[in-house]
Amino acid sequence: MNAEFMQAFEQLGREKGISPVVLFDAIEAALISAYKRNFGSAQNVRVSLDRTTGEIHVYARKTVVEEAQDIRLEMSLADARSLDMRYELEDVVEVEVTPKNFGRIAAQTAKQVVVQRIREAERGMIYEEFSSRESDIVNGIVQRIEQKNVFVDLGKAEAILAPSEQMPGDTYKHGDRVKTYIIEVKKTTKGPQILVSRTHPGLLKRLFELEVPEIHDGIVEIKSVAREPGLRSKIAVHSRDEDIDPVGACVGHKGMRVQTIVNELKGEKIDIVKWNADPAKYIANALSPAKVVSVEVSEAEKMSKVIVPDYQLSLAIGKEGQNARLAAKLTSWKIDIKSESQAQALEE
Known part of the structure; x- marks a missing residue:
């Protein structure tokens, strides 16, 4: 690999927000795997990649022992001292074993690593961007519908609008613009998974x-x-x-x-x-549009008894109990609604 090649890698890494140090460390680690894969070596090797010139050197690392049993991993003390008299037992000797045609393999390997790292970095940035937007609204365009799941294009990423998060009566077709709420962003091996909701x-x-x-x-x-x-x-x-x-x-x-x-x-x-800070007044307001005569509350049980005019009973309860149910959910109080005549009958 030449110097221009190295500069291009470094520049690309900076543009994509990847530290050149991290990038080159990853390339060196990948080159070790490439060397072992292509040259059938079980040796303990180190790869040195010059950050400026792009020169590559592969070194076999051997432990100094009295008598070498496995020459791929060990070197006898006598052989080590023939290289340098200062070597002692348990020292590590590095011997250059760079193959002649390793440059071409190295360039291809480095390219693969850079592409992979850029993809990982981009996924990481997308995750950070959208995880910081959890509990926020995003605008997107419907891309496709698969098994009732609606896939929404958010520009840099795709979100999933599951059937349970779609409003009753909602229909979607390709190209529709849709406003959704981000409920969760998960990290997956294929990149961030963004779950959105309309409900x-x-x-x-x-x-x-x-x-x-x-x-x-x-x-x-x-x-x-x-x-x-x-x-x-x-x-x-x-x-x-x-x-x-x-x-x-x-x-x-x-x-x-x-x-x-x-x-x-x-x-x-x-x-x-x-x-309203007063639970009785808050419950009366929550039952709107129905008018309320009186509200009795039991703080200990979070229970309330509400009395409404006879003609307001069906409005207070709502169709299929909807108004009363929503008021209870809104206030976090149990609400028992009675008409004036019902309350009077109970008293008698």
Whole structure:
């Protein structure tokens, strides 16, 4: 290998973010394997690669013993001292054994190592980039669909949108643009595996953070999110500034902000409620749009008894219990809902 060849390797390594030292150490290790493979040697060898000129030297390393039993690994003390009188028992003697045509094999081996290392480095950089974006939204293009798994091109990498992470009613075809939420980035032998979701509550949270400047700036805080993907969601918000209405900020002028998110989630209904440190008030808010007469809470059991007007009972419970279920998930409280007449009947 000539000097230009070495400079090209070094430059390529720097461009790809690989230390030249690491690159050349890897080439030397690969050259040892290449030497043993091509020259059938069981010797203990060392390869020296000159970083400037590209010159290669292969040395057999032999341990000095009284009488050599295996000349590939050992050298007698007499033979060692014929080379240099200072050798003692257990010293290691290096004898050059560079084959004449080793340069061509070395160049090919070095090229393979560089390509492999660059591939590993690129995979490492992609892993670092996307693992730092876990719990964030990414935009991608649908590449293909295999066994209901949707493969999304994110530019530098490909993500997998599994069937369990797809919203009900979602359909995908090649070339579709799609917004997804990164739930996990795994290291694999084939490079990073990026798992994305359209159903995760974090997707809704991040959409609000991107759409509502007050949330991005930390004035309005998202306290909790509960989702039944594609159907309905509830989000509890709190303002650190008394002059700013957190619900109004999230809804936006003429409902523009929340409508943008509803459109992104293919019509998923979103209830935005005001968080409250008082559990009773928080639970009443969480049952919105239903109106609540009273809320009794048991802190020890995290249980609440809610009374609503008779005509509001079905609204409070919701279709197939959806409203009550989402409110319970949002507040982390068990909620028992009764109408006024039911409560009165129990008292009697």
